[in-house]
Amino acid sequence: MKSSWLGGVFSRSIKCSPFRRRSAVLTAEESDHEKIRRPGGWKCMPYIIGNEAFEKVAMLGVFVNLTVYLVSHFNMPQVVAANVANIFNGTANFAPLLGAFVSDAYWGRYRTLAYASIATFLGMLVLTLTTVVPELRPPACTTADQLADRCVGPSRAQIGVLVVSMILLTVGAGGIRPCSLPFGVDQFDKSTEQGRRGLASFFSWYYCTSTAAVILALVMVIYIQSSVSWALGLGIPTGLMLVAIVFFFLGTRLYVYVPPAGSVFSGIAQVFVAAYRKRSLSLPAPDNVLLQEENLFSGPVKSDRGSKLPLTLQYRCLNKAAIKCEGEVQEDGSIADPWRLCTVMQVEEAKCLLRIVPIWASGIVCLLALVQQFTFSVLQSMRMDRHIGPHFQVPAALVGTVSMIALVLFVPVYDRLLVPLARRITGTDSGITLLQRQGAGLAVAVLAMAVAGRVEKMRRDSCWAHGGADGVSPLLAMWLAPQLVLMGVAESFNAVGQIEFYNRQFPEHMQTLAGSLFYCTIAAASYVSSFIVAVIQKNTSWLNNNINLGRVENFYYIIGGMGVVNFLYFLVCAHFYHYKGVPEEQKLESEEDAKVVDA
Secondary structure, eight states: OOOOOHHHHHHHHHSSSSOOOOOOOOOOOOOOOHHHHOOGGGGTTTHHHEEEEHHHHHHHHHHHTTTHHHHHHHHHHHHHHHHHHHHHHEEEHHHHOOOOHHHHIIIIIHHHHHHHHHHHHHHHHHHHHOOOOOOOSOOOOOOOHTTTOOOOOOHHHHHHHHHHHHHHHHHHHHHHHHHHHHHHHHTTTTSOOOHHHHHHHHHHHHHHHHHHHHIIIIIHHHHHHHOOOOOHHHHHHHHHHHHHHHHHHHTTTOOOOOOOSSSSHHHHHHHHHHHHTTTOOOSSSSHHHHHHHHHSSOOOSOOTTTTOOOSSTGGGGGGGGGOOOOSSSSSSSSSOTTTTTOOOOHHHHHHHHHHHHHHHHHHHHHHHHHHHHHHHHHHHHHHOEEETTTTTEEGGGTTTTOOOOOOOOHHHHIIIIIIHHHHHHHHTTTTSSSHHHHHHHHHHHHHHHHHHHHHHHHHHHHHHHTTTGGGOOSSSSSHHHHHHHHHHHHHHHHHHHHHHHHHHHOOGGGHHHHHHHHHHHHHHHHHHHHHHHHHHHHSSSEEEEEEEEEHHHHHHHHHHHHHHHHHHHHHHHHHHOOOOTTOOOHHHHHHHHHHHHHH
């Protein structure tokens, strides 16, 4: 039966109400369709990456300049506006956890992405209307009136409209961010070598395209908002979000759809509860993983596309959750009480989360260094020569884009040059392992902070030699480029490595949860950054409102020292990490082979 792409979208919605949990078992029509549909791989990527890129431009067009908009158009005090923006950004970064739960347990990735994209568009449309309709914002206020505190603030109705737009945008971020990447991963056939190599490239190009969209948002959209018109500056991202929705739905007939497999969080909680209840029981064959797995409850694999995880002896106390006692399995083979008995697969899924959390924590310090570079490079460049030629001066706010440009340029070099070279040496499809890629990023981030500290001392000394505390250094702002380029390279290793690591190491039906972890890293890095700045400001004079009176290089060295400690911590975590799906006996054989080689 032929129908338009729009009709296909809504016919799929009619089959299953979004407010009712969809069964993991497909209908006969859907099942037949899935049998003949093979993963489209790169054929689907223009629609998925296009949706992600346009969404990034749209959302960042709001996020980056939101504080300025609240001050200039809603007459909010700067501190209040900054707090509102921070709460909004923090909530938007943690919302993917809830979006991951809804996607994995009820809607699936496609449906969650569709609804979230529409919510984002509506949220941006409402926010754009506040710039066009005078009744939706307070009366205009001059700079002199703002300084004299004579501006009329927003009414409750106007605040309500603003809150509605932010709620819709948060809902959109919560659905798009954790689902976009895993939905792209679903389109590759991981059982073939071509599919695995295509998947390895997809992670790099996905992040590269997203970063290019960030640069576009900062350079074009922010300029229009600040220098031309807020209505146009918000209207363009709104229009781009509509284009993103069209892009996404155009690929509807090509996508592979993975049905939701139930609540991830409840399944993990059941493992811990069942293991605690059976803590007094003894494991069968405690030192023999093969015999132990034979005597534990396996049960069926949840997803047809999900690979069965072998039992491991790491965190073996959780294995007790799969000890089968009398009366815990019904006649049809189902579990009588999921809070007393779990499958081996459930146990290993919970272990995946336990193994990943320590690695996840190491990424916070790397992104912390990135946050500091973006914050202080702007202040540094304001006291340096930013001219390119006699007439053009680069805006200070755009200096940080050097890091993003470096990332965008380095990803193709890494993907097309370094990975094939490393592949010949290591024999690994991805060139280097997931953990090695993250570790390389952590090491480069430390180097970037060391370079940043040295350049800052040069800049401050030059300022004091040319005017003292109020002096401006004749050094070109391009002196900041080395540290920013290094941070871009560090991000291409660690941030992209994090994303790929989470998506490969979580089981297939938990990948939306994996997608949300990276945004939680960003949120955690922002909170840790605020805490460190507050502590240093309270106890030292390094961070002064006049950057020439401070000692920002010492602050950089502190972050670099944290990076060294974090790198050592990462090495310990990586040493004890057990990759998903690697049988225990295979790991032991690899370790024995390594000992023979060393000998």
